[in-house]
Amino acid sequence: MAATRPLAIVTGASSGIGFELARECAENGFDLLIAADRPLTNAVRDLTSQGARVEAIQAELATPEGVDALCAAVKGRPVDALLANAGHGLGNGFLDQSFDEITHVIDTNITGTLYLIHKVGTDMRTRGSGRILITGSIAGFMPGAFQAVYNGTKAFIDSFSWALRNELRDTGITVTCLMPGATDTEFFARADMLDTKVGTEKKMEASQVAKIGFKAMMDGEADVVAGFRNKIQAAVAAVTPSTVLAEQHRRMAEPGSAKHHRSSHR
Numbered sequence: 001m002a003a004t005r006p007l008a009i010v011t012g013a014s015s016g017i018g019f020e021l022a023r024e025c026a027e028n029g030f031d032l033l034i035a036a037d038r039p040l041t042n043a044v045r046d047l048t049s050q051g052a053r054v055e056a057i058q059a060e061l062a063t064p065e066g067v068d069a070l071c072a073a074v075k076g077r078p079v080d081a082l083l084a085n086a087g088h089g090l091g092n093g094f095l096d097q098s099f100d101e102i103t104h105v106i107d108t109n110i111t112g113t114l115y116l117i118h119k120v121g122t123d124m125r126t127r128g129s130g131r132i133l134i135t136g137s138i139a140g141f142m143p144g145a146f147q148a149v150y151n152g153t154k155a156f157i158d159s160f161s162w163a164l165r166n167e168l169r170d171t172g173i174t175v176t177c178l179m180p181g182a183t184d185t186e187f188f189a190r191a192d193m194l195d196t197k198v199g200t201e202k203k204m205e206a207s208q209v210a211k212i213g214f215k216a217m218m219d220g221e222a223d224v225v226a227g228f229r230n231k232i233q234a235a236v237a238a239v240t241p242s243t244v245l246a247e248q249h250r251r252m253a254e255p256g257s258a259k260h261h262r263s264s265h266r
């Protein structure tokens with residue numbers, strides 16, 4: 001009989017950082033249960049070629065039903081690692097965003113993420129072991145003018161992650177927060193931010209970010225900011241007044257800021 005490989009759940013694994021996190025898991029001996037809200041056929045094919053057994057669930061993780069469907073697919077197996085990564089942004093001014101879209105960001109990034117961690121974390125605590133990696137963001141350190149709700153959700157997630165880690169310190173479960181900066185994924189297209197400075201400037205590769213996050217999770221670190229430039233940005237943000245950070249964010253994320261950025265560099 002084939003030896004049992006540990007099982008990892010990766011959400012948001014159809015593209016970007018989540019797909020690369022799943023690849024790291026596969027390359028490092030995990031079997032996978034992956035989830036996203038669009039079909040995962042390509043991801044399953046690519047990850048299976050790394051030697052992992054891969055199951056995919058197409059589920060709307062902003063809803064309790066979607067999270068329940070993902071948990072049902074675990075079928076009682078022990079989950080060794082939970083990589084709660086699914087999330088999305090939302091550009092434009094708050095009053096110009098649709099409230100349905102606003103709710104979807106909060107329900108995906110916060111409520112669905114917490115519901116999943118609550119369910120899987122409870123089983124991990126019963127077993128006395130497990131690794132949880134949560135994708136937060138350095139966006140959580142700055143008030144995100146023209147992406148206000150998203151940055152707020154990431155401030156919540158960063159904070160929640162550190163608190164949960166502390167609560168679980170004697171349980172055998174480690175909680176790690178991966179905090180990427182701008183990363184080259186479908187994030188900015190999906191958030192309607194392709195005409196912004198941050199949406200158009202050079203970004204880190206998702207594969208690099210995932211490698212850093214996976215290693216931090218395996219090492220049981222509390223958190224990791226991906227990349228040297230982002231580490232500097234995060235450190236500077238910690239000592240910069242919030243009003244200044246909001247103004248800086250406006251320059252990166254205001255619709256049309258890509259044009260100002262390009263013309264100022266001519």
Ligand SMILES: NC(=O)c1ccc[n+]([C@@H]2O[C@H](COP(=O)([O-])OP(=O)(O)OC[C@H]3O[C@@H](n4cnc5c(N)ncnc54)[C@H](OP(=O)(O)O)[C@@H]3O)[C@@H](O)[C@H]2O)c1
Pocket residue numbers: 011012013014015016017018035036037038039059060061062085086087088089108135136137138139179180181182183184185186187188190206
């Ligand atoms: N890119 C950046 O600059 C950046 C920076 C810091 C943090 N992050 C965080 O990194 C994480 C991954 O984002 P990414 O940059 O890799 O973007 P991405 O390429 O758009 O990937 C997002 C993933 O999350 C899934 N997803 C989003 N909403 C979902 C929902 N309601 N239900 C189920 N699946 C959902 C997407 O599934 P579908 O493709 O099926 O829709 C996709 O697999 C997010 O939490 C994001 O906030 C990104």
